[in-house]
Amino acid sequence: MKKTTPAADFARGLWRENPVLIQMLGLCPTLAVTNTVANSIAMSLATLFVLVASSFLVSSVKRLVPNQVRISTYVLIIATFVTIADLSLEALVPTIHKALGAFVPLIVVNCIILGRQEAFASRNPVGRSVLDALGMGIGFTLTLLLMGGIREVLGNGSLLGFRLFGPRYEPWIIMILPPGGFLTLGFILLTYAWWRGRAAAAARTRELAARTRAPAAAAARAKAVS
Amino acid sequence: MTTPLQVAAAPHLKGEMTTPRIMWGAVGSLVPVVAAATWFFGPSALLVVGSSTLGAVTTERLLGPPGALGDGSAMITGMLLGLTLPAGIPLWMAFLGSVFGIALGKVIFGGLGFNVFNPALLGRAFLQASFPVAITTWPGRPESWAALRGDNFAFPFASPQPDVITEATPLGLRKFEGADTPLWDLVTGSTGGSLGETAGIVILLCGAYLAARNYLNWRTPVSLLATTAVLSGALHLLDAARYPPPLFMLFSGGLLLGAVFMATDPVTSPVTNRGRWIFGAGIAALVVVIRVWGGLPEGVMYAILLMNALVPFINRATQPRVFGTRLAQAAT
Amino acid sequence: MSPGSVHGPGAPAPPDEPRTPAWRLLATLGSGGALAGLLLVVVYQLTLPRIEAHKAEALQQAIEEVLHDPARFDTLYLNAGQLTRELPAGADPRALERVYLGYDDAETPVGFAITAAEPGFQDVIRLIFGFDPKTGALLGMKVLETKETPGLGDKIEKDSAFVSQFTGVAAPLQGVKKGAGKGKPGEVDLITGATISSRTVVRAINRALERWRPALAAYRERRP
Numbered sequence: 001m002k003k004t005t006p007a008a009d010f011a012r013g014l015w016r017e018n019p020v021l022i023q024m025l026g027l028c029p030t031l032a033v034t035n036t037v038a039n040s041i042a043m044s045l046a047t048l049f050v051l052v053a054s055s056f057l058v059s060s061v062k063r064l065v066p067n068q069v070r071i072s073t074y075v076l077i078i079a080t081f082v083t084i085a086d087l088s089l090e091a092l093v094p095t096i097h098k099a100l101g102a103f104v105p106l107i108v109v110n111c112i113i114l115g116r117q118e119a120f121a122s123r124n125p126v127g128r129s130v131l132d133a134l135g136m137g138i139g140f141t142l143t144l145l146l147m148g149g150i151r152e153v154l155g156n157g158s159l160l161g162f163r164l165f166g167p168r169y170e171p172w173i174i175m176i177l178p179p180g181g182f183l184t185l186g187f188i189l190l191t192y193a194w195w196r197g198r199a200a201a202a203a204r205t206r207e208l209a210a211r212t213r214a215p216a217a218a219a220a221r222a223k224a225v226s
Numbered sequence: 227m228t229t230p231l232q233v234a235a236a237p238h239l240k241g242e243m244t245t246p247r248i249m250w251g252a253v254g255s256l257v258p259v260v261a262a263a264t265w266f267f268g269p270s271a272l273l274v275v276g277s278s279t280l281g282a283v284t285t286e287r288l289l290g291p292p293g294a295l296g297d298g299s300a301m302i303t304g305m306l307l308g309l310t311l312p313a314g315i316p317l318w319m320a321f322l323g324s325v326f327g328i329a330l331g332k333v334i335f336g337g338l339g340f341n342v343f344n345p346a347l348l349g350r351a352f353l354q355a356s357f358p359v360a361i362t363t364w365p366g367r368p369e370s371w372a373a374l375r376g377d378n379f380a381f382p383f384a385s386p387q388p389d390v391i392t393e394a395t396p397l398g399l400r401k402f403e404g405a406d407t408p409l410w411d412l413v414t415g416s417t418g419g420s421l422g423e424t425a426g427i428v429i430l431l432c433g434a435y436l437a438a439r440n441y442l443n444w445r446t447p448v449s450l451l452a453t454t455a456v457l458s459g460a461l462h463l464l465d466a467a468r469y470p471p472p473l474f475m476l477f478s479g480g481l482l483l484g485a486v487f488m489a490t491d492p493v494t495s496p497v498t499n500r501g502r503w504i505f506g507a508g509i510a511a512l513v514v515v516i517r518v519w520g521g522l523p524e525g526v527m528y529a530i531l532l533m534n535a536l537v538p539f540i541n542r543a544t545q546p547r548v549f550g551t552r553l554a555q556a557a558t
Numbered sequence: 559m560s561p562g563s564v565h566g567p568g569a570p571a572p573p574d575e576p577r578t579p580a581w582r583l584l585a586t587l588g589s590g591g592a593l594a595g596l597l598l599v600v601v602y603q604l605t606l607p608r609i610e611a612h613k614a615e616a617l618q619q620a621i622e623e624v625l626h627d628p629a630r631f632d633t634l635y636l637n638a639g640q641l642t643r644e645l646p647a648g649a650d651p652r653a654l655e656r657v658y659l660g661y662d663d664a665e666t667p668v669g670f671a672i673t674a675a676e677p678g679f680q681d682v683i684r685l686i687f688g689f690d691p692k693t694g695a696l697l698g699m700k701v702l703e704t705k706e707t708p709g710l711g712d713k714i715e716k717d718s719a720f721v722s723q724f725t726g727v728a729a730p731l732q733g734v735k736k737g738a739g740k741g742k743p744g745e746v747d748l749i750t751g752a753t754i755s756s757r758t759v760v761r762a763i764n765r766a767l768e769r770w771r772p773a774l775a776a777y778r779e780r781r782p
Binding site: 065067069072077080083088090155156171177 | 583605
């Protein structure tokens with residue numbers, strides 16, 4: 001395995017291996033609870049909490065857990081933290097808890113969390129696992145905020161509850177309904193893929209240009225020396 | 227150097243029936259429907275249809291393959307979408323609906339011939355889900371024919387001014403008020419409704435013309451209308467007070483417009499004749515179910531879109547047997 | 559890297575690896591479960607008072623809103639067709655249906671707050687309304703729970719013009735299209751574009767009143 005730095009462990013989840021946009025994990029909450037920015041924030045913070053806490057614990061006990069029951073143990077750990085998050089949300093912010101409905105308990109089966117335990121936390125030291133979990137969790141948060149922002153602005157004409165366009169704005173109700181989630185995610189993925197395709201093409205062009213320029217430059221140098 | 231032989235791949239003899247020819251024929255046959263809509267709803271009809279057509283054509287020009295405008299299909303999509311909208315809808319909504327229909331209903335699949343769903347109906351479904359109030363507000367008839375209905379010129383992205391006088395569609399009247407509309411009004415088109423759905427007779431005449439020129443396959447609309455008549459007739463016989471008579475079902479709402487111009491879209495309907503009978507019957511069954519038992523008064527749009535999704539399966543199930551093979555072989 | 563995790567996810571253990579004894583598997587899961595359970599009990603106990611308080615507060619606010627700030631209110635339980643203020647011995651208060659009777663400052667009853675539920679366009683709509691049996695009129699209505707379409711069906715909760723109609727309207731209610739009312743008592747204007755949701759509210763109230771009317775009347779006769 002390549003040597004990585006703590007910064008790379010953290011940054012990986014933000015963009016290059018973004019859990020939603022690249023790994024395509026955790027799409028259920030991404031589609032279901034991003035109709036307002038407030039819901040997106042609550043959902044992604046709950047997920048971030050569960051992810052970091054589970055990664056920490058899984059990485060700490062990885063030597064104690066026999067291979068055969070590792071998945072059951074991870075799910076047990078994750079479920080415990082999810083229940084804690086669920087009860088805390090209900091006690092602290094009951095309105096948001098009501099809006100998120102069944103999706104907080106469903107964090108248990110969010111593939112991002114189990115995926116990071118199996119792919120990273122169970123085979124890496126505690127510090128790196130926590131950094132990885134933080135990066136992935138923040139990457140998830142950024143994606144959810146983007147989704148929630150687009151959907152709330154178009155579907156409600158507001159951002160975090162503040163009216164943006166005045167009272168005459170006609171909201172696109174579809175954007176805060178389930179189809180709007182699919183449309184928004186589709187558009188984000190399209191833009192992302194288009195941008196990556198362009199970046200890859202530009203990199204190839206640069207490489208080709210460098211290769212063709214190199215002999216010419218060498219010849220020029222030889223000429224200068226002589 | 228010139229070659230003495232003209233080298234070209236087969237086929238060498240081509241029929242006169244080309245895609246642009248059929249599509250422009252359909253555009254031509256929509257002109258009387260637009261004219262009828264203008265007669266009933268005044269200049270608003272022209273504005274709405276014009277705006278949605280402009281949206282469709284612009285989107286196809288910007289996003290579609292080069293030269294795609296020439297086949298006329300974007301024009302049809304725009305005109306059809308406009309005809310499914312109420313007269314008072316803001317023009318920006320009509321425009322946006324076409325942009326959505328062409329971009330996400332057609333171009334994204336790879337252009338004409340690859341789309342799964344009817345682009346015009348997809349655009350309308352988007353508008354229905356986005357602006358459910360504006361798209362079900364049927365402005366009443368003002369004193370003068372030349373007056374605009376509703377708030378066509380609402381500023382882009384702003385809500386239309388609430389219109390004071392509205393009228394209900396025959397289907398809405400029946401579902402929510404329990405009131406019946408006289409059959410004569412339905413046939414002549416002097417009822418509330420979307421631009422293109424009130425002119426039943428004109429639509430039927432245009433459909434007959436298209437079928438006679440073989441621009442559309444008559445099996446789909448005949449199957450659709452016949453099944454609607456049979457199903458609603460049976461229900462009407464069971465309980466005449468609860469279920470509307472078949473003629474009401476045929477002439478109310480968008481059934482005729484959908485049967486003649488949308489269910490017959492060659493791209494999104496089955497390619498086998500047996501498949502066309504099934505397709506039409508399926509739409510009719512869904513329409514009757516939605517209208518009679520559903521929460522919404524009208525269901526033609528959803529019925530056609532749902533059946534569009536089934537078309538690949540219908541095609542596969544109704545593949546003709548290859549000549550010379552046995553049934554058993556065909557099955558394996 | 560720990561030796562147990564060099565294989566990819568889900569890879570079977572190679573034959574040369576010593577088998578983990580079953581008691582270790584059981585012990586791991588058992589102790590993990592016990593710890594998790596313990597932790598959850600603690601968190602549950604810590605959060606329970608706040609969660610209960612939120613729920614009670616929400617209900618109390620709703621009652622006060624539909625009865626227009628009564629001085630106090632009693633909870634009346636429906637037991638064997640009769641409304642009683644005291645719980646019958648041994649009865650589980652959560653299993654009994656109930657209404658709330660509000661009093662003004664002079665200890666005269668102002669009306670009942672009754673909950674009702676009816677399937678709407680998306681899911682069941684739950685609401686509470688105040689009812690004054692003396693005048694036969696509604697005092698107010700508040701939607702407690704709704705999953706109706708945002709921006710459209712949820713106007714039954716957010717459109718104050720719709721909600722305010724339920725104050726002072728005579729029961730039974732009659733839903734009419736906006737502007738189509740004939741000025742009869744009991745008419746409620748439905749919401750354009752949300753006919754089904756708003757009609758459900760009217761129906762829920764009518765059905766609940768029909769169901770509760772005998773019990774309410776009996777209670778009033780016993781305690782004038």
